[in-house]
Amino acid sequence: MKNFTKKLVSASVLLGCSLVANTAQAQSSVWQVSKGDDSLFIGGTVHILPKAEMPLPVEFNHAYEQADTIVFEAPVPDPADTNAQMQMLGALSYTNNETLSEKLEPEVKASLENKLSEFGANLEKLDGFRPAMVGIVLMSMELQKQNLMGEGVDAYYTKKATKDNKTKNYLETMEFQLELYKTMGQGNENDFIKRNLADLNNYNDIFKGLLTAWREGDTDTLNKVAVENMQKNDPKSYKQLLKDRNNNWLPKVEAMFNNDSSEFVLVGAGHLVGQDSLLTLLENKGYSVSLVSINNAQDITVKGAE
Numbered sequence: 001m002k003n004f005t006k007k008l009v010s011a012s013v014l015l016g017c018s019l020v021a022n023t024a025q026a027q028s029s030v031w032q033v034s035k036g037d038d039s040l041f042i043g044g045t046v047h048i049l050p051k052a053e054m055p056l057p058v059e060f061n062h063a064y065e066q067a068d069t070i071v072f073e074a075p076v077p078d079p080a081d082t083n084a085q086m087q088m089l090g091a092l093s094y095t096n097n098e099t100l101s102e103k104l105e106p107e108v109k110a111s112l113e114n115k116l117s118e119f120g121a122n123l124e125k126l127d128g129f130r131p132a133m134v135g136i137v138l139m140s141m142e143l144q145k146q147n148l149m150g151e152g153v154d155a156y157y158t159k160k161a162t163k164d165n166k167t168k169n170y171l172e173t174m175e176f177q178l179e180l181y182k183t184m185g186q187g188n189e190n191d192f193i194k195r196n197l198a199d200l201n202n203y204n205d206i207f208k209g210l211l212t213a214w215r216e217g218d219t220d221t222l223n224k225v226a227v228e229n230m231q232k233n234d235p236k237s238y239k240q241l242l243k244d245r246n247n248n249w250l251p252k253v254e255a256m257f258n259n260d261s262s263e264f265v266l267v268g269a270g271h272l273v274g275q276d277s278l279l280t281l282l283e284n285k286g287y288s289v290s291l292v293s294i295n296n297a298q299d300i301t302v303k304g305a306e
Contacts, residue, residue: 027217028057029269030292033282038257041067041292042279044222044269045153046214048143056153057215059292064157067264069167071256074177076158084174091178092133099127100134103189111197119145131185135196139203146204154266171249171267184237195233214269217291223273231274243276250281 029044041063046053055061064070077084094100101109101123112134113123119141126134143149161168185192199206206225213221230238249267256263272279279289 027291027293028059029214029217029222029272030057030059030063031272031279032290032292033253033279034288034290035257035286040253040256040263040265042253042265042267042272043153044214044272045266046211047152047154047268048148048150049152049156050148050150050211053150053211053215056156058294060153062294063264063292064160067166067262069169069261069263070157070161071169071171071263071265072154072158073267074170074172074174076155077174087174088178089133091182092130093128094130100129100131100189100193101127104193105190108190108193112193115197115200130182131189131192132181134193135185138196138200142200142203143207146207148204148207157266167261169263171252171265172245180240184240188236192234210269217293219273222269226270227274242270242274246271246276246278246281249278250285253278253282254285 031042032039033042043060043063077088104112109123115138116122116126121137121141126137129137140149158168210222210225212218213225227238227242230242249271253265256265267278271277274280283289
């Protein structure tokens with residue numbers, strides 16, 4: 001991996017800075033991880049990003065311009081890829097005529113039906129799907145209702161890297177992620193659905209707060225809202241979604257050092273905050289972790305992670 005000690009950004013990054021930066025210090029969820037003279041960038045992403053949040057913070061584009069390899073969690077299927085969509089639906093559907101409603105207590109089922117009716121939907125059409133899929137549908141409906149749907153950071157850079165002929169690598173396979181989501185809520189369907197319904201009550205404020213914290217690199221808020229809440233209320237999902245995967249990713253990130261490639265690693269922002277975060281794991285292995293901040297069109301600074 002090439003050394004990231006340049007003090008001047010490329011022309012395209014300079015242009016981006018001049019358009020969106022102001023005299024106040026910009027800050028975002030992009031970190032530089034270093035050991036000796038070698039380093040890479042890691043960016044925390046939001047998988048669903050409203051159009052109003054574009055353009056992205058200039059720190060993201062700086063890291064992207066410096067890298068020749070962009071590393072994602074897993075391949076993002078093209079919406080037009082029918083086979084990929086069918087694979088996803090198959091993995092997140094019950095078999096042997098099982099249904100979600102038969103696993104729910106009457107009051108939980110009624111609450112789910114009432115919420116779906118608010119969106120003009122009904123449980124009958126979703127009853128063959130596993131809890132994680134129903135949770136995704138509920139979230140998507142609420143985001144559409146609040147006009148907050150949009151292409152995520154991962155999808156944006158997947159398209160951009162393809163257009164720019166940059167190498168794309170992945171920390172996981174799509175099959176692994178589907179198997180992971182397949183097991184979410186399994187055996188505790190009632191609690192899983194109740195938590196999802198409760199989150200929808202304040203989803204607008206929660207989501208906008210997360211976006212602000214992500215844009216500002218406010219790791220404390222991200223940790224409290226996105227991580228600590230899951231850790232407390234759904235420890236099983238916390239372990240599956242965050243802790244275990246961060247530990248699995250650690251050796252893969254370490255392997256990116258001491259090679260001839262310049263990497264920009266993009267993972268969900270929740271993986272980069274808290275005591276079990278990927279950044280904490282790297283710090284514990286002796287790597288230096290610094291928050292990247294562009295003050296103006298010429299200067300790039302790094303702020304030591306706290």
